[in-house]
Amino acid sequence: MKSALVVISWWSNCLGLQCLHDLARRAKDRQIYVLQVGKSAAQKARFRRHLPAGVRELDYPAGRPAEHGKVVEAVVRQYLPAQAGLWFFDHDLFFREPLAPWLAALDRRFEASNCCLGHMATGNNLSITCPAFWFSPARLPVEAPGLAATPYEPMAASRRPDLHRFGADLRLPEKDTLVLAREFLAARGMSYQLPPESLPRHEHLGGLYLLAIESLPAALDDWVVACVTRFAAFYAACPPAWLEIEDPALLQRLAELRQVVAHEPA
Numbered sequence: 105m106k107s108a109l110v111v112i113s114w115w116s117n118c119l120g121l122q123c124l125h126d127l128a129r130r131a132k133d134r135q136i137y138v139l140q141v142g143k144s145a146a147q148k149a150r151f152r153r154h155l156p157a158g159v160r161e162l163d164y165p166a167g168r169p170a171e172h173g174k175v176v177e178a179v180v181r182q183y184l185p186a187q188a189g190l191w192f193f194d195h196d197l198f199f200r201e202p203l204a205p206w207l208a209a210l211d212r213r214f215e216a217s218n219c220c221l222g223h224m225a226t227g228n229n230l231s232i233t234c235p236a237f238w239f240s241p242a243r244l245p246v247e248a249p250g251l252a253a254t255p256y257e258p259m260a261a262s263r264r265p266d267l268h269r270f271g272a273d274l275r276l277p278e279k280d281t282l283v284l285a286r287e288f289l290a291a292r293g294m295s296y297q298l299p300p301e302s303l304p305r306h307e308h309l310g311g312l313y314l315l316a317i318e319s320l321p322a323a324l325d326d327w328v329v330a331c332v333t334r335f336a337a338f339y340a341a342c343p344p345a346w347l348e349i350e351d352p353a354l355l356q357r358l359a360e361l362r363q364v365v366a367h368e369p370a
Contacts, residue, residue, distance in 0.1 A: 105215040107189030107207065107238065108135040112175050115142035115265045116312060116354055117151045118339065118346045119196045127193065128156035131203040137162050139179065141170040142265050143351070150349035170262035172233065173252030173281035180241045180251065187241045189214055194235040196309040206304050210238065220244055220294040221286055224303065231280050235308040243294065249284045253277040265316035266353040272318045309334050315357040324365065332361045 109127055113120030120138065127136055136159045140148045145166065152161065162183045164175065176192060184190060189211065214222060222238035250256075254277060260268040289295040311331035314320070320328065335358055339347065347355075 105188045105211045107191050107211055110137045110179055110190050110192045111195050113138055113140050113195050118342050118350050121154050121346055123195050124159055125156050126198050130199050139164045139175060141175055169258050177251040180239060185241045189240050191238050197235040198307045200305040203304060218294055219296045220289050222296045222298055224298050224300050232286055233281050248288050251282050251285050253281050254279045254284055261316050266351050269318040270316050315354055329365050332365045336362055
């Protein structure tokens with residue numbers, strides 16, 4: 105088994121490019137796939153011009169649902185259903201050491217089992233896809249439930265966050281992406297929980313959706329402030345050629361949030 109790597113590049117060209125170039129450098133022996141969602145056709149075309157050599161794009165039509173679970177389901181059940189193993193990495197996950205030994209060790213473990221889903225231990229975090237998870241499309245039972253969050257609610261802001269925003273009342277679903285499938289697979293001994301510390305050294309920004317929320321709470325908590333600070337530092341260090349192809353709406357909203365955070369009391 106030699107699991108391929110999948111990145112879903114949502115909205116931000118800069119984040120997706122940083123993630124993909126990082127993976128191409130640290131996992132040179134792996135096929136890497138990318139899907140673009142949450143972008144205009146023009147933004148997608150600009151992104152393609154900067155892809156690392158060897159990365160394959162799976163063309164995801166603009167009219168299809170752009171929620172994370174729906175895109176994952178399309179990869180697993182339509183685009184790459186015969187793959188023995190796939191690693192899905194968040195588009196804002198950047199590794200700080202080579203991945204080859206870690207990937208090879210887990211391939212051996214998964215190949216020797218009947219595992220279909222490998223995910224990080226969640227703790228108090230309800231998401232099991234953050235910041236990475238492993239899936240075997242070839243082992244997925246045909247009767248398995250869907251992979252999207254339930255109840256599923258399509259949102260215009262997922263497809264085009266530059267044109268639409270999430271409501272201020274954005275909240276977690278009853279069961280997040282892959283949770284229903286995890287329950288089904290775990291009951292059959294086909295799910296494996298990885299300790300978070302097993303992931304190679306990395307940085308995970310997290311929270312891009314904040315830039316697409318209609319309005320933030322009047323009093324910002326520490327996580328929001330830290331998130332805005334991380335994104336500001338990331339974009340300050342981006343190559344100029346990448347900044348030129350970033351969505352102007354995204355950069356404008358980040359600038360607005362930086363202004364809000366700057367006026368927050370310490």
